Amino acid sequence: MRLIELRYGFITGAALVPKQSLGTRGTVTAGRKVTVLVTTKERFGDIEIHEDFEFEQRQWRVQRIGWVVMGLLVVAALLGVFGTGILSRSQLGSGGPLEVEYERFSRLLSPSTLRLRVEAAPGDDQMVEVWLDQRYLERFQIERVTPQPDSVEALSDRLNYSFKVTDSGQPVEISFNLRATEIGLVRGQVGLPEQQPLSFSQFIYP
């Protein structure tokens, strides 16, 4: 009998060793043939292979967590955390003379709509005026404004849009089709002349 120490599971000669790993000690009877199964860093049974079961187990755990995270991201996307969904749609100033409907989350270069609803009675000239702050609009491409504004006036920090209204008494709905051109948080202000403006902020994903 001879005592051998197994470091990497290389057995020269015959060995009688329990099916164990790294550093196992065992007794060897010379001349007797025994199958030895050793899981180590460099060998599994007869094959020279670099496997690591503990690493594999850790990896499986991480993968499973990863799948859960993927699922959560899908749910978040469905709800609109990344734009267009119930968590994204947002409204301000309901019941007031000016209502704003906007997307809290939007994405770079993807279309989004800013909807305004003006309840104010038109003046003598049958015009309804709305202004938007210029810094906000600079971060978007304005694809279309419906209805077409009668005139757009540039003031120092805002753009004044005037719309001609013939059917008075009905609220006017104005939509701005926008496309974000910059990433990050955007703050916007919209208002009617001589009234408290409404402020809102949007987040633009890359």
Added chain:
Amino acid sequence: MDAFLRTFFIYIFLLLLFRLAGKRTLAQITTFDFVLLLIIGEGTQQALLGDDFSVTNAFLVVLSLVFLNIMMSLLKEKFPRVERFMDGLPLVIVEDGRMLKERADKSRVDKADVLAAARKLQGLERMEQIKYAVLEVDGGITVIPKNGQ
């Protein structure tokens, strides 16, 4: 600059995603896996190119991808831990004709997969003719037949 940044982020994202998805996700290319691969390509194409369809941009994107991959392989060469993190390690799933259940289940490999690999690679007929089967890092299964088969 943004050509490289786009490529970089997409590269890292895909790397992490497919690492989390596991070796087997797109390894055994079935017809549907193949279709899925194509659609993934379509999905990332826009983000890679942005709205710049110039030849220069295409050059830059492809250049960045190849460069990133070369850098990554150098890194893997130098640091075995990085290689292990990125590619994983091979795993023995059949020993002496017997499925090692936990390993196989967790890696999403079943007996049918092993037998298919045994038929294809070694012309084997039954489980007991297999000495070892290994799930390799590329997601494929290699089979070592018993002696004398």
